[in-house]
Amino acid sequence: MIPLSTDEISEAVLKLPSLPHIVLELFRVLDDEDVDVNLLSQKISHDQALSAKVLGLANSSFYGMQSKVGSIAYAVSVLGFSSIRALVTASAVVQIFSGKDSSELTHAQLWKHAIATALAARALAKSMGENEDQAFIAGLLHNIGRQVLIDYDPLRYREVLSWSSIHDAELSIAETAVLGLDHKAVGRAALARWKFPSSIVETLNSDPSDLLRIYPRTAAIIAVADAIAYGLDLEGSSDGQVPTLSQHQWEQLGLNDEILMEVFSMTERSFNEVCAILKTP
Amino acid sequence: MSATKKIKEISLDNAMSGMVLAKPILETSGTCLLPAQAELSEKSLYILKNRGVQHVTVIISSDDDVPEQDASKIDDKLKRIETLFRNSHQHDANRALMECLQRYRTRGHHDSPIDR
Numbered sequence: 001m002i003p004l005s006t007d008e009i010s011e012a013v014l015k016l017p018s019l020p021h022i023v024l025e026l027f028r029v030l031d032d033e034d035v036d037v038n039l040l041s042q043k044i045s046h047d048q049a050l051s052a053k054v055l056g057l058a059n060s061s062f063y064g065m066q067s068k069v070g071s072i073a074y075a076v077s078v079l080g081f082s083s084i085r086a087l088v089t090a091s092a093v094v095q096i097f098s099g100k101d102s103s104e105l106t107h108a109q110l111w112k113h114a115i116a117t118a119l120a121a122r123a124l125a126k127s128m129g130e131n132e133d134q135a136f137i138a139g140l141l142h143n144i145g146r147q148v149l150i151d152y153d154p155l156r157y158r159e160v161l162s163w164s165s166i167h168d169a170e171l172s173i174a175e176t177a178v179l180g181l182d183h184k185a186v187g188r189a190a191l192a193r194w195k196f197p198s199s200i201v202e203t204l205n206s207d208p209s210d211l212l213r214i215y216p217r218t219a220a221i222i223a224v225a226d227a228i229a230y231g232l233d234l235e236g237s238s239d240g241q242v243p244t245l246s247q248h249q250w251e252q253l254g255l256n257d258e259i260l261m262e263v264f265s266m267t268e269r270s271f272n273e274v275c276a277i278l279k280t281p
Numbered sequence: 282m283s284a285t286k287k288i289k290e291i292s293l294d295n296a297m298s299g300m301v302l303a304k305p306i307l308e309t310s311g312t313c314l315l316p317a318q319a320e321l322s323e324k325s326l327y328i329l330k331n332r333g334v335q336h337v338t339v340i341i342s343s344d345d346d347v348p349e350q351d352a353s354k355i356d357d358k359l360k361r362i363e364t365l366f367r368n369s370h371q372h373d374a375n376r377a378l379m380e381c382l383q384r385y386r387t388r389g390h391h392d393s394p395i396d397r
Binding site: 016168169170224227228230232233240241242243244245246248249251252257260261264265272275276277281 | 364368
């Protein structure tokens with residue numbers, strides 16, 4: 001075991017590039033009733049790479065819009081500000097890790113899993129009347145710490161992968177065994193550095209007895225969405241496995257066959273398209 | 282009965298030359314390999330296979346003989362589900378999810394092992 005020290009976690013997180021300014025701005029106005037939507041739409045439009053992705057998603061089967069969404073301002077008016085914020089954030093975070101390559105567990109594989117989880121989380125939230133955009137973002141970011149760890153020390157992460165393969169264990173278990181922590185701690189630190197709202201940061205809290213109680217349903221949605229993403233086999237890794245679900249979280253969502261089938265189908269339907277639009281590396 | 286046109290996602294293995302695409306085929310990079318309305322040829326099927334494309338969405342008429350997923354493919358999918366749940370199926374929540382996925386993969390297929 002080569003534990004990762006607190007200093008190293010801080011260093012890993014500090015090495016992360018900043019998110020585009022517009023993302024911070026969108027979070028800051030989270031609870032602001034008087035937000036100037038027009039001004040924000042203009043600012044999003046100025047970042048061409050970002051707005052191309054946002055418009056791509058707005059026009060995809062993800063939303064199933066009848067008419068073409070041609071501008072950010074129009075996207076805000078038909079999809080709502082909260083959806084646009086989710087799409088901008090998703091595009092910006094994926095962009096940060098794009099273009100990087102490691103030959104082992106690749107960023108592409110991690111993003112595929114993250115996108116599948118995000119889509120399943122959104123579909124679950126929709127079926128139970130929870131906040132879909134928040135579920136989407138939390139699902140997309142649930143393994144962001146893993147991306148940070150791989151970038152920070154690829155060689156050490158290779159140890160995690162080989163431990164996981166030798167013991168046929170989930171990555172989180174291998175992370176704890178090799179690094180002394182699982183990726184969620186790093187993920188929380190990364191999201192805090194990017195000034196994400198606590199409603200999202202806390203969905204990465206792995207201690208169910210603790211702060212998780214504040215957002216228990218979102219956390220349960222993400223845990224189940226994560227298992228669904230593995231179960232649907234969308235990440236394209238041969239040695240993946242479905243993590244153990246907490247019975248409590250499973251029951252909390254009160255899912256039945258009909259809801260689950262719809263969630264599976266919605267997730268599979270948008271998956272390839274959303275991966276292509278976000279251009280997973 | 283007259284032939285009605287339907288759109289159907291089929292596995293590339295079941296695609297045949299002459300079929301017409303209902304949706305474009307995009308690579309993960311976003312590059313369009315083939316546009317919607319393109320007719321599949323043996324050559325394009327070969328290229329798609331090499332590019333790792335697994336499914337295509339085609340326009341079919343209902344009396345076209347498009348093979349449903351055959352039993353061996355469904356068996357493969359069910360085996361894969363068992364593999365994915367290999368270390369977690371003993372937990373009630375995981376088993377419930379696994380069984381639902383099995384029903385999902387065998388939907389509309391009457392001879393599925395699950396229905397027996």
